Amino acid sequence: MVKRGEVYWVKLDPTVGTEIQKTRPALVVSPDDLNASLPRVIVAPLSSKGQALGCRPSLVFEGRQAFILLDQLRSIDKRRMSGKIGEIPLALWHPVLLELFA
Numbered sequence: 001m002v003k004r005g006e007v008y009w010v011k012l013d014p015t016v017g018t019e020i021q022k023t024r025p026a027l028v029v030s031p032d033d034l035n036a037s038l039p040r041v042i043v044a045p046l047s048s049k050g051q052a053l054g055c056r057p058s059l060v061f062e063g064r065q066a067f068i069l070l071d072q073l074r075s076i077d078k079r080r081m082s083g084k085i086g087e088i089p090l091a092l093w094h095p096v097l098l099e100l101f102a
Contacts, residue, residue: 002035002078004028005090007061009082010043012074020045020072025061026081027068027088029097040077044093045069055100057093062086068093070100 002008010026012019028035030042046066052058056067062085070093 001032002028002041002081004030004032004035005087006084007046007086007088008043008084010045010076011080011082012045012076019074020047020069023082025066025085026074026076027093029070029073029093030075040075041081042073042075044097045072045074055096057096059088059092061088068096070097 006028007025008028009023011023013021015021025046026043027046028041029044035041046061047069048064048066050067052067053071055070058067
């Protein structure tokens with residue numbers, strides 16, 4: 001089962017306009033009860049490029065500096081996901097996500 005806080009490779013194409021593209025790591029932000037019962041999950045892409053913003057927690061993931069793009073949340077079908085590549089502790093991103101929607 002896909003769990004909140006896990007990071008997977010996700011195929012984000014096709015996109016429109018300024019939406020983040022390509023196959024890239026993405027953090028699962030949807031709650032585990034939804035992940036278990038729905039064919040979709042909500043993800044936040046990771047990127048090594050881009051602007052540092054308050055809604056983009058910075059961390060080192062897989063030995064590289066990265067941002068969690070919480071401003072680019074997407075609901076995706078699980079078929080867009082491939083291999084799990086790691087996990088990111090909730091303490092690093094969950095408070096920012098809550099603040100974003102407060």
